[in-house]
Amino acid sequence: MTALDSSRRGTSTAGRSEPGGVLGREHRGLSVGIVSVVMLIAFEATAVGTAMPVAARELNGVPLYAFAFSAYFTTSLFAMVLSGQWSDRAGPLLPVTVGITAFGAGLLMSGTAGAMWLFILGRAVQGLGGGMVIVGLYVVVSRAYEERLRPAIMAAFAAGWVIPSVVGPLAAGTVTERLGWRWVFIGIPVLVVLPLALALPAIRRKASGPAGPGAPAVPFDGRRIRLALAISLGAGLLQYAGQDLRWLSLVPAVAGAALLVPAALGLLPRGTYRAARGLPSVVLLRGVAAGAFISAESFVPLMLVTERGVSPTLAGLSLAVGGATWALGSYLQSRPRTEPYRERLMVLGMLLVAAAIATAPSVLIPSVPVWIVGVAWGFGCLGMGMVIASTSVLLLKLSAPEEAGTNSAALQISDGLTNAVLLTAGGAAFAALGGGSVAGHTAQGGSHPVAFAAVFLPMAGVALVGAWVATRLRAGTGSR
Known part of the structure; x- marks a missing residue:
């Protein structure tokens, strides 16, 4: 994604x-x-x-x-x-x-x-x-x-x-x-x-053209470009290390982290890592929401196919209802009547995401019907529709015209980078608990429910952290 x-x-x-x-x-x-x-x-x-x-x-x-x-x-x-x-x-x-x-x-x-x-x-x-x-x-x-x-x-x-x-x-x-x-x-x-x-x-x-008449000239920031190169190279090295789980892979992993961490801190708004009020929390929430949800969603079809014997087509269709409910969530945040309650709507959205992710692995219990995943994911997508569009709206609201590009880039970096980091962490936990061998299994063969639980439950916890971050979106004194 x-x-x-x-x-x-x-x-x-x-x-x-x-x-x-x-x-x-x-x-x-x-x-x-x-x-x-x-x-x-x-x-x-x-x-x-x-x-x-x-x-x-x-x-x-x-x-x-x-x-x-x-x-x-x-x-x-x-x-x-x-x-x-x-x-x-x-x-x-x-x-x-x-x-x-x-x-x-x-x-x-x-x-x-x-x-x-x-x-x-x-x-x-x-x-x-x-x-x-x-x-x-x-x-x-x-x-x-x-x-x-x-x-x-x-x-x-x-x-x-x-x-x-x-x-x-x-x-x-x-x-x-x-x-x-x-x-x-x-x-x-x-x-x-x-x-x-x-x-x-x-x-x-x-x-x-430029931001508008009277707007200050925006210099080209060579430092940010260098940081962008560092974050791209660091992310690439980390992903390479994640594909090759050997001791030698620690070398590119350490090098990647050494490049990525300081570059990310330099490119994101100051205070993002500690959820400072206002813009930093908006940027952080985008990453937390996208990372937790997409990382969990990536394992849903695999879980249904290998643990419950569902066909790949039906496994994919189990998530299809999410398209409509994500649509509904985006629609709700766009209504003028919801504007005064936007932050509360985003807290609710993250709670729905956390509940959906925590509910999905319940199908690892044979007596739980498979359709529970579709219902849960529908509610999760409703929450994501509320949150993702709202973070974009708040980012532009809190950005001066001449800073819209820089801040929009920070929002997208938070989204993509957190997604990659959490997906890498979830994949490592999955493989460490035997998940790498599930591809040859079906519901009638051996299974590794603990490996799947090790992905979904931590991601639900990350989403709950996102619900707390959503309470800090209003700018205030000491927000930096």
Whole structure:
């Protein structure tokens, strides 16, 4: 799951077309354009994952399978910081344009690759594009939409994930089976034309150039770029070490941590690690919520298939209800009536996430029906819909116009980095307790329920920490 995975699935008041709304005359072209960009990236995320196993097998690259995902993540971290700097200095038009172009080029590189290392290189180029686009779009929202409209457009971003999350895997599976996996990668860049045609002219009219008349000039911060390189390299080394559980892997693990930790502290708002009130807690909450939920969700299908004998298709469908409830959560946070209660709504959302994660492993008990997971995950996605869109809204509310890019990059770094760290930790615990051998088991064979519990229960605890962080979102004295 990439950084846009954290704004996915939702609905909004964007469906209203009254004057002054996000689909009113003033904003209609821009809203349709930027949501089209989100839908493109969402479709890629859901479709490519379906074709990836076949691609790795045909390219004789199964041992390098994980790097096809980590390459996207590590380059996107650098691109987020670069895009934030670029957008604050000169406006988001060029970062979004270059990002979409790189995204499409990376897909073509992967789709035409004759070796696994070329395939991974294409994924790295995709990560550069995706990281630049998401931060650029946040800056567009901060400049082009009044504060009252931001909850609705953020919910519309989430809505852009609904159709791709349903259609993407089915379409990709059909294309992979009938035409081959390459056509999944080669075909998606064709979809780049529509977002470019819709979004770029509208961004040029409403959000290009410096932050605005009278705004201070934003210097290019070379230190942040160096920190971005360090955090990307550190994350890559840690992920490499996590793929190779040998004593020698401690060397890249230590080196990665030595690069990543100080770089993260330098790129995130001061006080993030201690949940200082205001912006630091908003950034921290985004990471805690996304990391706990996505890390747990990654193990749900595997648990259902190996421990309860559910088919892979049904295991995936057990999470499908989450698309609708995430939509509902995003819609609820966008309503004007909920604005005075936003922080309470986010606390409730994190409690729902914690309850869902803690409930999921109950299906390890044979007498518990499998459908409990679907119900629990529906409530968890409802909570995530409330929290994720709200963190975006609060971030822009607490950011000066000339700082929107830098702060948006920090939000996305928190999202992606915490996700990777918690997923690595959960995977290590899972493997240490024998989970690595579950692939050959079914409900009728041996099982490793303790290995799954070691993933879900700590993640539920992390989500509870997120509920506490959500009480510290209001800025106050001593917030730094």
